[in-house]
Amino acid sequence: MQIATWNVNSIRTRLDIVTNWLQQNPVDVLCIQESKATDEQFPIAAIAACGYHAYISGQKSYNGVAMFGKQPLTDVSIGFGGVLSPELVGDLDEQKRVIAGTLDGVRIVNLYVPNGNTIDSDKYVYKLRWLELLGEYLKTIIASGQQSICVCGDFNIALEDIDIHSKTVSLDRVMATSAERDLLRKSVLDLGFQDSFRKFTTTGGHFSWWDYRQQGFERNRGWRIDHLYLTPDLFDRAISCSIDIEPRKLVQPSDHAPVIVEL
Amino acid sequence: MQIATWNVNSIRTRLDIVTNWLQQNPVDVLCIQESKATDEQFPIAAIAACGYHAYISGQKSYNGVAMFGKQPLTDVSIGFGGVLSPELVGDLDEQKRVIAGTLDGVRIVNLYVPNGNTIDSDKYVYKLRWLELLGEYLKTIIASGQQSICVCGDFNIALEDIDIHSKTVSLDRVMATSAERDLLRKSVLDLGFQDSFRKFTTTGGHFSWWDYRQQGFERNRGWRIDHLYLTPDLFDRAISCSIDIEPRKLVQPSDHAPVIVEL
DNA sequence: GTTCATCTGG
DNA sequence: CCAGATGAAC
Numbered sequence: 001m002q003i004a005t006w007n008v009n010s011i012r013t014r015l016d017i018v019t020n021w022l023q024q025n026p027v028d029v030l031c032i033q034e035s036k037a038t039d040e041q042f043p044i045a046a047i048a049a050c051g052y053h054a055y056i057s058g059q060k061s062y063n064g065v066a067m068f069g070k071q072p073l074t075d076v077s078i079g080f081g082g083v084l085s086p087e088l089v090g091d092l093d094e095q096k097r098v099i100a101g102t103l104d105g106v107r108i109v110n111l112y113v114p115n116g117n118t119i120d121s122d123k124y125v126y127k128l129r130w131l132e133l134l135g136e137y138l139k140t141i142i143a144s145g146q147q148s149i150c151v152c153g154d155f156n157i158a159l160e161d162i163d164i165h166s167k168t169v170s171l172d173r174v175m176a177t178s179a180e181r182d183l184l185r186k187s188v189l190d191l192g193f194q195d196s197f198r199k200f201t202t203t204g205g206h207f208s209w210w211d212y213r214q215q216g217f218e219r220n221r222g223w224r225i226d227h228l229y230l231t232p233d234l235f236d237r238a239i240s241c242s243i244d245i246e247p248r249k250l251v252q253p254s255d256h257a258p259v260i261v262e263l
Numbered sequence: 264m265q266i267a268t269w270n271v272n273s274i275r276t277r278l279d280i281v282t283n284w285l286q287q288n289p290v291d292v293l294c295i296q297e298s299k300a301t302d303e304q305f306p307i308a309a310i311a312a313c314g315y316h317a318y319i320s321g322q323k324s325y326n327g328v329a330m331f332g333k334q335p336l337t338d339v340s341i342g343f344g345g346v347l348s349p350e351l352v353g354d355l356d357e358q359k360r361v362i363a364g365t366l367d368g369v370r371i372v373n374l375y376v377p378n379g380n381t382i383d384s385d386k387y388v389y390k391l392r393w394l395e396l397l398g399e400y401l402k403t404i405i406a407s408g409q410q411s412i413c414v415c416g417d418f419n420i421a422l423e424d425i426d427i428h429s430k431t432v433s434l435d436r437v438m439a440t441s442a443e444r445d446l447l448r449k450s451v452l453d454l455g456f457q458d459s460f461r462k463f464t465t466t467g468g469h470f471s472w473w474d475y476r477q478q479g480f481e482r483n484r485g486w487r488i489d490h491l492y493l494t495p496d497l498f499d500r501a502i503s504c505s506i507d508i509e510p511r512k513l514v515q516p517s518d519h520a521p522v523i524v525e526l
Numbered sequence: 527g528t529t530c531a532t533c534t535g536g
Numbered sequence: 537c538c539a540g541a542t543g544a545a546c
Contacts, residue, residue, distance in 0.1 A: 212536090323531085
């Protein structure tokens with residue numbers, strides 16, 4: 001089974017790139033983030049036309065997540081509220097950042113972790129609160145008896161220093177702060193999840209996002225912030241995990257590249 | 264000698280369409296309106312690359328006129344102020360709507376007449392004031408001894424009813440009011456200029472502008488508002504005058520088609 | 527309907 | 537640097 005995650009930065013703008021990629025890379029499930037489309041605007045028909053069932057959670061302009069399955073997904077659940085009580089969720093489902101579905105006994109959780117803007121901003125506080133709740137969300141899924149889980153998406157966090165192009169990048173910059181890394185460890189890794197990419201590649205210099213600005217991609221000034229985390233059974237099963245930088249080379253690309261795990 | 268006029272509705276957005284057209288239609292002079300670019304933003308290099316000298320008068324966002332010459336133009340003059348005193352011009356050069364240059368003894372005046380919005384608006388008053396001053400401008404050029412003059416551009420006026428797709432179009436709509444038509448006659452035709460298009464075509468159903476909305480072009484709901492007016496000597500010399508609707512059929516076209524006169 | 531400026535967000 | 541929303545202009 002192949003599962004991919006890709007922040008497409010607008011599904012409408014990137015529709016051709018995404019459908020072409022799916023034709024070349026017929027993964028079983030593609031998890032996308034930043035669809036930037038309401039459910040009405042989402043090009044379901046075009047996704048269906050290339051052989052995928054689409055499950056979407058959109059909002060106007062910002063955020064938005066979706067899952068495309070070659071086979072139907074079951075038990076599709078939207079938001080933290082699909083699992084947690086409204087009291088616990090509070091305002092953290094207002095932005096559409098969470099969708100989950102099951103294929104062949106594998107629970108796939110697709111996340112668009114808040115960016116956080118700058119560490120002195122409200123958005124950074126929101127990101128930390130969101131990551132805290134993510135832990136509760138995943139614990140609840142595990143507690144429900146679900147064994148095989150893939151938690152993937154755009155985490156907007158570089159877990160380790162080698163996931164950043166340069167050691168000179170300030171470590172109190174968003175996506176690199178210890179507060180974010182510690183919360184990612186506490187909310188995901190400490191529950192038993194492992195980073196599938198690191199089963200196969202232990203070196204640095206592998207990135208999934210490059211800033212549009214200052215020719216970040218051409219200069220390979222990237223960050224590895226798109227991850228696929230697996231429960232131990234799936235981590236053992238994993239055959240490969242790789243980043244496909246080809247779509248990042250196209251004209252009008254997303255700033256992110258897709259990451260694919262094969263189980 | 265071939266002279267063309269074309270409201271391109273943003274030279275930057277239409278750059279490929281315009282340069283392709285120039286390659287197919289190597290007119291001696293192309294007069295454009297609504298360049299919608301400052302002089303800094305104007306793609307002079309791309310125009311030079313297809314063999315044309317560019318003379319520009321731009322402003323930010325709106326209006327803007329330019330002339331492209333296969334040979335250099337001489338005595339290039341910008342605005343009414345190139346000919347009239349500042350006291351006479353007043354505020355009517357704030358918007359960049361006038362540029363002129365000479366080729367082979369022919370004075371070519373390129374105009375972007377104000378649209379006028381609605382007849383109850385300040386913009387309509389501005390349009391009438393502007394047309395009034397245009398008369399003074401042309402009289403001064405004639406008085407200077409210039410004999411052969413081509414006054415062309417987007418006039419935003421349908422001179423006759425047959426220049427509008429439908430007789431049911433209200434004649435108190437901007438571009439069709441008798442106030443505008445009378446001023447156009449007084450400021451241009453009464454000075455001896457003649458509409459070159461009408462030397463060759465006396466029937467209706469020939470248009471140079473179609474509204475983007477309601478599939479105006481597909482339904483041929485057009486207006487002939489882009490004109491080339493000639494002094495008697497040039498009118499006699501004129502061999503042809505035609506509207507090229509081909510570029511209006513392309514994707515992302517200007518809402519105007521080029522009009523070409525051959526002398 | 528289309529373009530442009532400005533704004534927000536990344 | 538890129539994307540979407542909004543508002544103005546045509």
